[in-house]
Amino acid sequence: MTTKLFYSFLKWVALGPILRAVFRPTYEGTDNIPRKGAAIIASNHLSYADWLFMPLGMKRMVRFVAKAEYFTGTGAKGFLQKAFFSGTGNVPIDRGGATAAEGALIAAKRVLAEGELFGIYPEGTRSHDGKLYRGRTGIARLTLDTGAPVIPVAVIGTDVIAPPGKKFGKLVHPRVVFGEPLDFSRYEGMANDRYILRAITDEIVYEILKLSGQEYVDMYATEAKKLADGEKRSKKSSGSSKAGPTKDVA
Structure with missing residues (x-):
């Protein structure tokens, strides 16, 4: 079964x-x-x-990158894993000596060169608290290198359905809002200017912000998550110390 056929089967018949x-x-x-x-x-x-x-709200297939390990497993589990991730439109990160971020860009450019839709999360990782965080500039480099327009999207309510750290939450009706295409052709040839890359990324994230209504935090999501985890550990440690030592009762 070809990728597009399997994708259509899951989208319109099965899942x-x-x-x-x-x-x-x-x-x-x-x-x-x-x-x-x-x-x-x-x-x-x-x-x-x-x-x-x-993707359910789109007639076309949208492709994402996934860890290369999902496509190289062995045995029955490896075969099923590869079949699922390939069949749902995911493409493996092309490491080839590059970093994970560079490998993702290589894979993304290949998808866009074929005239397809490529999905990306500018924040680079999931938000741990529902806020919107600073975007990584890889998306700016991608749009400048390929000339592809950017469609900002806001997904609302999925963190209630499947909260961070949990498989299931509450049953709500999620919303997905697609914004107007963003064209950055005015910056053609400036992909090596880090200030331009930051400006483009911030514009994309701002458009997502307008669609989602989230609170914005000018910090990378990974850094915010580390700070939050550190505060939790600190509070837990502080709570344990306040309890004081226990005494054995004879």
């Missing part, structure tokens, strides 16, 4: 109808998605469920 019937997601701005040609779908990232609900 998609179940998700629609149970969660009844709503979609806005779907006319902003180009009917053909390459485009970058840039979304906020609240939950692992984002990649399930966001």
Whole structure:
């Protein structure tokens, strides 16, 4: 079964109808998605469920990058894992001596060169608290190197369905809002200017912010998560010390 056929099967026959019937997601701005040609779908990232609900509102297949390990496993488990990730449109990160970020860009450029839609989360990782964090500039380099427009997307409510650290939460009706395409051709040839890359990234994240209504934090999500984890450990340690030593009762 080809990738697109399997993708269509899951979306329209197997998994998609179940998700629609149970969660009844709503979609806005779907006319902003180009009917053909390459485009970058840039979304906020609240939950692992984002990649399930966001594509349901699109007629076209959207592809994401995934760890290369998902495509190289052995045995029955490895075969099924590879079949699923390949069949759902994911492409392995092309390391080839590059860093993970560089490998992801290489894979993304290959997808866009084929005139397809590529999905990316500018924050680089899931938000641990529902806030929107500073974007990584890889998306700016990607749009400048390929000329592909960027479609900002806001996914709302998935962090309630599948909260960070949990597989399941509450049953709510998620919303997905697609914004108008962003064209950065005015910066053509300036992909090596870090100030331009930052400006483009901030503009994309700002458009996502307007669609999602999230609180914005000018910090990378990974750094914020480390700080939050550190505060939790500190409070836990402080609580233990206040309890004081225990005494044995004879």
